[in-house]
Amino acid sequence: MKRFVFRNRWLPYALVAPQVAVTLAFFFWPAFDSLRLSLYRASPFGDRLIWAGLANFERLFRDPAYLRSALTSLVFSFVVTFAGLALALLLASLANAKIRGLAVYRSLLLWPYGIAPAIAGIIWLFIFHPSYGILPWLLSFVTAYQFNWFLKGWVAMTLIVMAAIWKQFGYNLAFYLAGLQAIEASVLEAASVDGAGPIRRFFAVTFPLLSPVTFFLFTLNMTFSFFDTFGLIHSVTQGGPGDATSILVYRAWKDGFEGLQLGFSAAQSVVLMALVIGLTAFQFRFAEKKVTY
Amino acid sequence: MSRTLTRPGVLAVRAPARAKPRDRSGLVAHAILLAAVAVLAFPLYYAFVISTQTLSQVTSLPPRPWPSTALFANYAEAWQRAQMGRLLLNSAIVALGVAFGKIAISLLSAFAIVYFNFRGKQIVFWMIFVTLMLPVPVRIVSTYQVISVLGWVNTYWGLTVPLLASATGTFLFRQFYQTIPDSLAEAAQLDGAGAMRFLWSILLPLSKANIAALFVILFVYGWNDYLWPLMITNTPEMRTAVIGIESLVPRTSQLPEWNIAMAAAMMVLLPPVAVIVLMQRWFVKGLIESEK
Numbered sequence: 001m002k003r004f005v006f007r008n009r010w011l012p013y014a015l016v017a018p019q020v021a022v023t024l025a026f027f028f029w030p031a032f033d034s035l036r037l038s039l040y041r042a043s044p045f046g047d048r049l050i051w052a053g054l055a056n057f058e059r060l061f062r063d064p065a066y067l068r069s070a071l072t073s074l075v076f077s078f079v080v081t082f083a084g085l086a087l088a089l090l091l092a093s094l095a096n097a098k099i100r101g102l103a104v105y106r107s108l109l110l111w112p113y114g115i116a117p118a119i120a121g122i123i124w125l126f127i128f129h130p131s132y133g134i135l136p137w138l139l140s141f142v143t144a145y146q147f148n149w150f151l152k153g154w155v156a157m158t159l160i161v162m163a164a165i166w167k168q169f170g171y172n173l174a175f176y177l178a179g180l181q182a183i184e185a186s187v188l189e190a191a192s193v194d195g196a197g198p199i200r201r202f203f204a205v206t207f208p209l210l211s212p213v214t215f216f217l218f219t220l221n222m223t224f225s226f227f228d229t230f231g232l233i234h235s236v237t238q239g240g241p242g243d244a245t246s247i248l249v250y251r252a253w254k255d256g257f258e259g260l261q262l263g264f265s266a267a268q269s270v271v272l273m274a275l276v277i278g279l280t281a282f283q284f285r286f287a288e289k290k291v292t293y
Numbered sequence: 294m295s296r297t298l299t300r301p302g303v304l305a306v307r308a309p310a311r312a313k314p315r316d317r318s319g320l321v322a323h324a325i326l327l328a329a330v331a332v333l334a335f336p337l338y339y340a341f342v343i344s345t346q347t348l349s350q351v352t353s354l355p356p357r358p359w360p361s362t363a364l365f366a367n368y369a370e371a372w373q374r375a376q377m378g379r380l381l382l383n384s385a386i387v388a389l390g391v392a393f394g395k396i397a398i399s400l401l402s403a404f405a406i407v408y409f410n411f412r413g414k415q416i417v418f419w420m421i422f423v424t425l426m427l428p429v430p431v432r433i434v435s436t437y438q439v440i441s442v443l444g445w446v447n448t449y450w451g452l453t454v455p456l457l458a459s460a461t462g463t464f465l466f467r468q469f470y471q472t473i474p475d476s477l478a479e480a481a482q483l484d485g486a487g488a489m490r491f492l493w494s495i496l497l498p499l500s501k502a503n504i505a506a507l508f509v510i511l512f513v514y515g516w517n518d519y520l521w522p523l524m525i526t527n528t529p530e531m532r533t534a535v536i537g538i539e540s541l542v543p544r545t546s547q548l549p550e551w552n553i554a555m556a557a558a559m560m561v562l563l564p565p566v567a568v569i570v571l572m573q574r575w576f577v578k579g580l581i582e583s584e585k
Contacts, residue, residue, distance in 0.1 A: 004475035005410050006488040015405035016417050018398045019458055026455035027424045030435035037435060091329055097322040107573055108330040112337075113580075114565035116517035116535045119558050122542055123340045126551050134339065134356045150545070170333050171580070227430050231519030235539050249430040253520065256434040265434050273431040280426050 031273065037266035049263070056267035065243060066251065066268075073247040076161065077225040084165045084172055085217055089210075092176035093202060102177065109170035117167060118231035124163035125236050128155070149237070153244025156237050160245055163236070164229055172217055179213035180206070219283050226275070248272060337562075344368070344555035351552045363552060371541060371557040379530060380537040381560065383452075384516050387533055388564075390453040391515030392508050399462030399507075400500065404492055406463075407470040408478065425460045429520050437524050451525045452533070456515070462507055465582050469503050470496070506579030509572045513565045534561040 038056055040049040060066050112120075127135050130148040139147050149155040183206060191201045207214075230249045233239060239246030239254065246254075252272060256265030343351055345364040350357055371377060405411070406418060429436065436455065445451030473496070481491040522533040529537065538557040543549045569576050 004408070004478045006408050006478070006482075006491075008409065008488060011488060012405040012409035012411040012414075015401045015409075019402040019421060019463065020417060022398070022454065022458040023420050023424055026436060026439060027427045027432070027458060028420070030432035030439055031427050033435035033438070034432050091325055095322040095325040095329075097318040099319045099322050101323075105326045105330065106577075107570065109333065110573065110576065111566050111570055112333060113576075114513050114517075114567075114569040115337075115562045116519065116565070118517075118519050118535045118539075119562045120336075122538075122554060122558050123336050125542070126343065126555065127336060127339065129551070132352050132354070132356070132549060132551065134358070137354055137356060166333070166336060173329060227428055230430065231517075231535060234519065234523070235536075235542070249520075252430065253433055253524075257437075257524065262434050269431050269433055269435075273427070276426050276428065276431055 034266045034269045037263055038270045041263040056263045060267050069246050069248055069251045079161050080164045080225040081221040084168050088172035088176050092180055096180040106174050109174045112167050112170045117229050118235040120163045120167045121232040121236035128159045156245050175213055179210050183209050340555045344559050346552050352549055367552045367556040371553045375538050375541050380534040384534040387452045388512045388515035391456050392511035394457040395459040395462050395511050396507055398457050399459040400466050403463050403466035421460050421463050424458050447526050447528055447531045505575040509576040510579040512568050516565045
């Protein structure tokens with residue numbers, strides 16, 4: 001514990017001033033203003049605000065398009081997170097051996113983290129391109145199905161899921177590998193002496209011991225897929241076809257910036273705010289318990 | 294299940310019994326990891342390959358998965374068409390400004406919080422904490438209004454300053470300062486050094502590793518951020534690279550010049566990927582520390 005402090009009346013305030021100024025002007029005030037705006041709607045000419053009470057929220061939760069968006073977001077985030085983590089964990093477990101060159105593999109796995117979601121999207125867009133892409137071309141040998149994301153919502157969804165997983169996969173795998181290497185071999189040997197087979201050993205010993213890693217990766221991937229994938233949607237599918245890939249953040253942006261429905265967009269921001277607060281609370285609650293057993 | 298039980302020697306006679314099975318599992322591990330690396334690398338390799346081909350090669354089937362000769366022509370064309378010089382400069386200014394600005398601001402506030410007692414310290418601490426729960430997407434319209442009132446639309450100020458508050462950075466430095474023994478600060482004070490002198494000549498050099506770790510994470514974040522620059526800029530001159538190259542991506546009615554689009558994509562992804570690869574040790578440290 002720190003005991004020592006410098007004595008100075010004004011210096012500490014000067015030191016925190018920049019942080020506090022930015023926080024107040026660009027975080028607290030806009031957040032407060034979003035809350036306020038969510039209770040108003042713009043007049044037909046957009047020149048003044050009309051009190052709307054909770055009408056924006058009522059409209060939001062009755063709007064089938066918005067509810068579809070919420071579902072799309074959930075499906076997208078969960079598929080990206082669970083598929084990404086499960087595959088990484090599977091590969092890491094299969095590759096868990098005392099081998100040389102793990103540091104080299106780590107370098108070869110971590111670089112995709114540096115690629116912007118929007119750029120990852122552009123690359124996968126071409127891989128999926130209905131006329132020139134390598135993936136539809138390969139699939140055309142197997143099936144006559146038109147694997148065209150311009151027309152089919154689920155193909156567009158697959159496209160953005162692939163791009164998102166691709167970007168995240170390397171470091172999911174790297175973290176699981178490191179986590180597995182940290183598990184004492186003697187613990188697993190003890191379990192096998194007790195008669196536990198590989199599958200049983202995995203679920204009874206390895207997986208619980210990995211829970212801090214899983215938890216860390218889970219929150220990271222959830223936040224990533226919920227918020228940071230905006231660029232991916234915007235540069236690749238623009239929420240389409242129809243609104244098949246219109247996740248909540250994209251919708252809030254679109255209604256606010258293109259639709260200029262300020263109150264309606266602000267209400268969506270408030271819902272997102274509630275989600276982030278929930279996710280952060282979840283994170284801190286479990287982080288405190290360390291999630292080890 | 295019985296595989297290990299039939300070899301009870303594993304526990305007793307360690308070295309010899311271990312050698313052979315370990316070798317085999319080592320081979321399997323290498324094979325799996327190499328396959329994973331190859332699958333991960335393929336999209337990037339393919340994008341690079343496309344960026345070296347001519348338009349007719351790109352649009353002909355079957356796809357050609359090896360490089361061709363149009364590399365310089367494509368990169369030059371992309372550079373000129375999207376004003377890549379300007380876009381990359383903007384991205385560099387934003388990424389460096391955000392990284393160094395956040396580091397400076399969070400370093401100073403962590404110093405104040407750990408090394409001073411002052412009224413309102415708790416409030417400041419909680420204010421910083423709450424910013425974690427207010428990422429850009431939850432305050433889209435209102436933040437834009439603040440920026441436009443300030444006249445910061447289409448300016449570097451608007452692109453950087455509003456992103457400078459950093460809870461993760463502040464917590465990281467706070468945690469680190471708390472591990473530094475008090476005797477250092479006491480000794481510095483006995484030698485007649487004031488607080489700022491102590492920060493500058495003792496704390497700052499000690500923080501190098503943390504600064505480097507945070508720098509990698511923040512540079513990548515600043516370079517790749519999409520929503521913020523999309524809202525704050527609306528002229529081609531002020532766009533950052535990740536947004537600016539969108540004009541090169543062929544849409545349905547346009548000439549399918551994917552080779553040009555891929556050349557642009559390669560140029561935009563290179564700087565952050567290079568920072569990660571070159572500063573990998575710091576990157577891993579930063580990933581772990583900043584998410585704690």
